Amino acid sequence: MDHTLSNLDRILQKAGTRSLTRKDVEYLLKIDTSDQLELLFEAARHLRDRYFGKKIFLYGFVYFSTFCRNDCAFCYYRRSNDRSYRYRKSADEVIAAAERLAESGVHLIDLTSGEDPLMYQDDNCHSFLIDLIEGVKKHTGLSIMVSPGVVADDVLQAFVSAGADWYACYQETYNRELFRNLRLHQDYDLRYITKKQALNRGLLVEEGILCGVGETVSDLAFSFEMMKELGAHQVRVMSFVPQQGTPMEGRSTPSRLNELKIIAVLRLLFPDRLIPASLDVDGITGLRSRIEAGANVVTSIIPPSLGLAGVAQSKKDIDAGFRTVQGVLPELDRMGLRAASREDYAAWVLAERGKLRYRSGKIAGVCQ
């Protein structure tokens, strides 16, 4: 066995024990031979199976408004992109889509929007989304994740009261300079603090980073440390995909190997957390490699023919019906995996929410 492989073995033996150093993480992110990569992915799958068995969670995605007051450099839906596909779905349309997703077998409904200026017109109360959470909960009984961008602390409490379980808000990077270049004119600290507030309100939190936007391996290692410090329950990475009409339109998309290595390293660092394999970047053809790198959630399942968009790939595979539970299950089966039951997922969420310290009942000024 050569010296390089021995070093990798030494690091992988520590995987899942909280003792990986920043140097170890950087080493893992730089490996590139097929032997080394297979050892990394195998270790990640082994850890995933230890904590979750052969069960995979499935998330339905409803992007209910593509209007946004922000101007993120990488995003197709940025305020200044007049070539983007804009819509606002009505509450009835969203509930109908959520019901279809629930019937198809997803475990969670993710209600996502840009920071739609309309949401901030009612004294920042987000009453449309709050009513939507209640409606979707009532009609599906499923866990709900909300991804509306930065909101006030009392709005987070209103989300909890309405029945939300999760709050997703991606920093994209913990390199402050890169953050300034990606999330133009936005407040790095406010974005981070909002996630802490969500945790204090009893919401599970999803954190995410982008790869292929100019980050270094040490930026990535630092981001992982910050995700750990945050206490995120779900940790996501997505590859940058250049979008028409944005300042980053001419940049190239990175090799998917980077995303796969990050998924695997996240699994080593967060063995019992949820890690998505998003259909949003490469559609159904990109599912297998992400699951085999250690992911345990399939995200961005979207009902076809309802005019709903994705984020990084606004239309990819949606109307062809491949981004459905029916499209995903045969792929999982070929990998020796299966969808978890609804009860499995509900029990996981209940247990994790039970660990969070609630501060409810003491909050003044809730919008409702």
Ligand code: SF4
């Ligand atoms: S990434 Fe989100 S906040 Fe930024 S422009 Fe796009 S929709 Fe708006």
